[in-house]
Amino acid sequence: MNQSFLGDSDLFTALKDGKVKNIANVLPDFPMGGIHPPERKELTEHLPIEVMPDPPQLTLFLKQHVGYPSEVMFNLISELHSPEYYLEDNICKDGACRLDTSEKKQVKAAELIGTTKNKIGASLHSGIDGIVDGVYDTIHPVLGKAPAIIVSKNGQQSSPSFTPKDWTKYSKEALLSKIKAAGIVGLGGAGFPADIKLNVKPNIFLDTLILNGSECEPYLTCDHRVMAEYPEDIIEGAKIILKILGITRCVIGIENNKPDAIKALEDAVANDPNKMGYDIFIQPLTVKYPHGSADQIMQSITDRIRPSGKRSSSIGIIVQNVYTTKTIYDAVALDKPFYERVVTISGRGIARQANLMVKIGTRLSDIVDYLGGTTSDLAKIVIGGPMMGVAVSSLNVPITKTTSGVLFLTREEIGDDQKYGPCIRCGFCLDACPMGLEPNNIGIYVEAGRGAECEQFGFSDDCFQCGSCAYVCPANRPLVQFIGLARIKVEEAKKKEEN
Amino acid sequence: MNSSAQIAERPYYKNLSVSFSPHTRSSVSTERIMWTVVACLMPSLILSMFVFGLQTLIITAVSVISCVMTEAISQKLLKRPITIHDGSAVITGVLLAYVIPPGVPVWMPIPGAIMAIFITKIIMGGLGFNVFNPALMGRALLMASYPVAMTAGWVTPIRDLSLGRYINAGVDAVSTATPLYVLKHYGLSGLIDKFGSLSTMYFDFFFGFSPGCIGETSACVLLVGGLILLYKGYITWHIPVSVIVSTAFFTWIFGGETYFSGDPILAVLSGGIILGAFFMATDYVTSPNEKRGQLIFGAGIGALTVLIRLKGGYPEGVCYAILLMNPLVPALDQWFRPKRFSEGAL
Numbered sequence: 001m002n003q004s005f006l007g008d009s010d011l012f013t014a015l016k017d018g019k020v021k022n023i024a025n026v027l028p029d030f031p032m033g034g035i036h037p038p039e040r041k042e043l044t045e046h047l048p049i050e051v052m053p054d055p056p057q058l059t060l061f062l063k064q065h066v067g068y069p070s071e072v073m074f075n076l077i078s079e080l081h082s083p084e085y086y087l088e089d090n091i092c093k094d095g096a097c098r099l100d101t102s103e104k105k106q107v108k109a110a111e112l113i114g115t116t117k118n119k120i121g122a123s124l125h126s127g128i129d130g131i132v133d134g135v136y137d138t139i140h141p142v143l144g145k146a147p148a149i150i151v152s153k154n155g156q157q158s159s160p161s162f163t164p165k166d167w168t169k170y171s172k173e174a175l176l177s178k179i180k181a182a183g184i185v186g187l188g189g190a191g192f193p194a195d196i197k198l199n200v201k202p203n204i205f206l207d208t209l210i211l212n213g214s215e216c217e218p219y220l221t222c223d224h225r226v227m228a229e230y231p232e233d234i235i236e237g238a239k240i241i242l243k244i245l246g247i248t249r250c251v252i253g254i255e256n257n258k259p260d261a262i263k264a265l266e267d268a269v270a271n272d273p274n275k276m277g278y279d280i281f282i283q284p285l286t287v288k289y290p291h292g293s294a295d296q297i298m299q300s301i302t303d304r305i306r307p308s309g310k311r312s313s314s315i316g317i318i319v320q321n322v323y324t325t326k327t328i329y330d331a332v333a334l335d336k337p338f339y340e341r342v343v344t345i346s347g348r349g350i351a352r353q354a355n356l357m358v359k360i361g362t363r364l365s366d367i368v369d370y371l372g373g374t375t376s377d378l379a380k381i382v383i384g385g386p387m388m389g390v391a392v393s394s395l396n397v398p399i400t401k402t403t404s405g406v407l408f409l410t411r412e413e414i415g416d417d418q419k420y421g422p423c424i425r426c427g428f429c430l431d432a433c434p435m436g437l438e439p440n441n442i443g444i445y446v447e448a449g450r451g452a453e454c455e456q457f458g459f460s461d462d463c464f465q466c467g468s469c470a471y472v473c474p475a476n477r478p479l480v481q482f483i484g485l486a487r488i489k490v491e492e493a494k495k496k497e498e499n
Numbered sequence: 500m501n502s503s504a505q506i507a508e509r510p511y512y513k514n515l516s517v518s519f520s521p522h523t524r525s526s527v528s529t530e531r532i533m534w535t536v537v538a539c540l541m542p543s544l545i546l547s548m549f550v551f552g553l554q555t556l557i558i559t560a561v562s563v564i565s566c567v568m569t570e571a572i573s574q575k576l577l578k579r580p581i582t583i584h585d586g587s588a589v590i591t592g593v594l595l596a597y598v599i600p601p602g603v604p605v606w607m608p609i610p611g612a613i614m615a616i617f618i619t620k621i622i623m624g625g626l627g628f629n630v631f632n633p634a635l636m637g638r639a640l641l642m643a644s645y646p647v648a649m650t651a652g653w654v655t656p657i658r659d660l661s662l663g664r665y666i667n668a669g670v671d672a673v674s675t676a677t678p679l680y681v682l683k684h685y686g687l688s689g690l691i692d693k694f695g696s697l698s699t700m701y702f703d704f705f706f707g708f709s710p711g712c713i714g715e716t717s718a719c720v721l722l723v724g725g726l727i728l729l730y731k732g733y734i735t736w737h738i739p740v741s742v743i744v745s746t747a748f749f750t751w752i753f754g755g756e757t758y759f760s761g762d763p764i765l766a767v768l769s770g771g772i773i774l775g776a777f778f779m780a781t782d783y784v785t786s787p788n789e790k791r792g793q794l795i796f797g798a799g800i801g802a803l804t805v806l807i808r809l810k811g812g813y814p815e816g817v818c819y820a821i822l823l824m825n826p827l828v829p830a831l832d833q834w835f836r837p838k839r840f841s842e843g844a845l
Contacts, residue, residue, distance in 0.1 A: 380516045389522060394514055414522055427789075438836070
């Protein structure tokens, strides 16, 4: 077993001496590619987190994460029918049961309504006091329709209370089961269940935990506000993760455009009464998109490069989003399930921008009503950030666990997104791609119907759809989608060859 | 199942865009790049009007109009979308005029424009798919078809601001010899005699007071345009620098009476080196994408230019050097691939 990794020992010595930030005033950076889109974070970065009142109804998708969909709690299913009844005609294709509206059941806020068995998946909790109406196929931003539990509010604004407990005495297994019970998934966008990610096999050598606070997407400020307002929770969460992983060093990487967050976390580390022998460092990073990608932040901080097709644990690192870390603290120390999150509502197409604490499952229409409606020049609604988010056509879609922002963009902000021209071979995308792929050639091949031959232009697995290539493309070409299509064609061709 | 009653549906917004990510785009568009290049070429045209007379403006206008018309008509006939607004045909028109002598008849650019736009670009698939630089293919056709006009249409620079002097003067009335012609046939001393002294000669070359094609004589104004393109990031230094360095280097070695005695400054300032290095060799479509490929491409252009100038039948070689390197571009792009991220893994 390789017990040491080259290239980073000096960095950690320097970090221990408190020096790295000052090395020739050069911040850590990733060398390949990257772009500088307009940040537009000034719309929301100074707005404190604001709690939105309970919406009248929640739409909780059974699958808001990587893995299998959650299963509806059996106690919510009417005992008038046997379980087989649901298997036969009322079953969703994903295996979750549908309920009739006649079977309404009362739930409290923070009550478990969806569960997962011993496989990859996540639990689901209601964010409000209400009645479970049933499971319906509901409009989904990506899939079109997907099964979701509908909970209608009854009565008053819910106010579950949680008191902090001493978590340090818990074992690793107890910590993991608390995280699993809280239904926490990676909030950076991937939505991988946190308990499975942190349950690393004992034979894998780890030495570093990186907490990703770079939040490189334009507009989004939810991680920024969480870091600025809950720095102690993040440090406690970091210690919980370090205890689970059985390692001692943690670097919190934050892009240098969030000085208040950096200051808050530095103070929290300095004033931490019980360091438990862990080394936690705050490292400002160069402001460059996509610094928040796991590959880029790992290379930037440790100089280690993840081999294609392998996990980050293969180079000794676990990367976790800072907000996920805070929810892990909530789950472990407060026993608070993950049923609400901070979402950045931004863009010039909405009457008021905000960093809103909303219940998961709140529909965009309720958020728009709460913030005073949209403006007349609204041209696009995007769930997520402007670089990687998904445009939606309706306000009926809900906030999910991985929704970090909802952007209401005007025509002026998005520019012309309707037409694209031929590739003029300017090569801008080659300079922008952080993974060293050739988006220009992949696009030309896909257009010519030769997508299956695109493996020569880079391992298509390496593309994580950051959109840097399409951002710089002067011909407005949909390069991210071309690469996605090429990936499908390459896989199809491989399958054909095997058969 | 009575699901719809349970969910209070909101009406859909009208005219809401639901296009793919990313939802924000850089403001640099194909049109903006092309028109910026046109703007960066304009100072040369203004200067050439003062140096060679208003004739140059007429020839450039004929060239641009015939290029744009050729593109519009051929796209119409082939039932393709008409793309004259993207500015690429305008660039081709300007560049074609810039590599034509100022003393040619005004209709001369028309066959060149048809060659450049229709044969070289549209038939090959339109913008982005041509193998050869369109403007230079136009010039190559004119050189082959009208060798007398194309090699004798040089005019003596005007120093008294009589702009109308050469209009319709006819080739025979105006012809003089280009510096590279003098250099090839009379040697460096013959050339210096023509200008008076060595420093006057460098001065005249740098500011454009020497006989030559319409847009290629003034290194000074071409450099200003080229540096704007570099500053804007529309081109990188790799191709211009490698073309200039390689031309200077090979001229220094082989250009003199003995080895290592050539005049590299004269070689770079004369002929179309600056125009070719900044505006023709850097054409996106007909140059390599990868930086190492670009360096080899530029070095090859410089070497071939010197070879043609010293050993070939023509006094000037930039045009054919670029055209000879163009078909190598796909090969260079095959050989030099960008470094993949995971290649750096342990």
